[in-house]
Amino acid sequence: MAHTVWLFGALRDIHGADTVSLPLCANVAELRRAFRVAFPHLPGLSSCRFAVDRQFVTAEADKLLTGAEEIALLPPVSGG
Amino acid sequence: MSPAVESYAQIVTEVSVARVIEAVQRKSCGAVSVFVGTVRECSAGKRVCHLDFEVYEPMAVLELERISQDVAAAFSVQTVAVQHVKGRAFPGQGVVAIAVGAAHRKDSLQACTFLIEELKKRLPVWKKEYFADGSEWVGFHP
Numbered sequence: 001m002a003h004t005v006w007l008f009g010a011l012r013d014i015h016g017a018d019t020v021s022l023p024l025c026a027n028v029a030e031l032r033r034a035f036r037v038a039f040p041h042l043p044g045l046s047s048c049r050f051a052v053d054r055q056f057v058t059a060e061a062d063k064l065l066t067g068a069e070e071i072a073l074l075p076p077v078s079g080g
Numbered sequence: 081m082s083p084a085v086e087s088y089a090q091i092v093t094e095v096s097v098a099r100v101i102e103a104v105q106r107k108s109c110g111a112v113s114v115f116v117g118t119v120r121e122c123s124a125g126k127r128v129c130h131l132d133f134e135v136y137e138p139m140a141v142l143e144l145e146r147i148s149q150d151v152a153a154a155f156s157v158q159t160v161a162v163q164h165v166k167g168r169a170f171p172g173q174g175v176v177a178i179a180v181g182a183a184h185r186k187d188s189l190q191a192c193t194f195l196i197e198e199l200k201k202r203l204p205v206w207k208k209e210y211f212a213d214g215s216e217w218v219g220f221h222p
Contacts, residue, residue: 006136008134008136008204010220043222044221047220047222051136051139054143056202072136072139075217077201077202077204078207078217078220079176079203079204079205079206080117080164080175080199
């Protein structure tokens, strides 16, 4: 099983695709580490926030994952 | 616990100020406050040709609802309506329209300010500016 992570804005532009695939992780903190290792060409990860099932994740180590979630990696927002 | 606010949130291709005002007007409201964000023709000293707004739409609609509930928890308001654009917008065009209805003006004015500030921090929307000599995503400086 794997996670599909949706990318937006500058991240999607730089990567050249809407999604990336990562191996199953136990929680969002682990997913962030896996992302950094798998996609070292994507900059600014520390300023990006994860959303799981359409909600921002605040405590990443506490947000457990099963592989069924909708996951997005969100660069700093700039709406309005 | 504060009562749930009546809220209306939409991602649209063109904002309608009349529509958000209409959505919040009630006979019980003595004040309707409105904020409209528009595209500036200049950014960082350069002339803007247009903007593109990318929206994580399913989350954006939910986040607008959550922000509206936070507004209701913080201020005595009755109704909240927000529209935000997706896609292309040109200088002078509205890109976000907010209206808040309350019994009294102080609550509606403060709630309107709170709402746009929260929206700027939390709404999953990304703006790309296009100039004559290139383009850049706003707020992303890796």
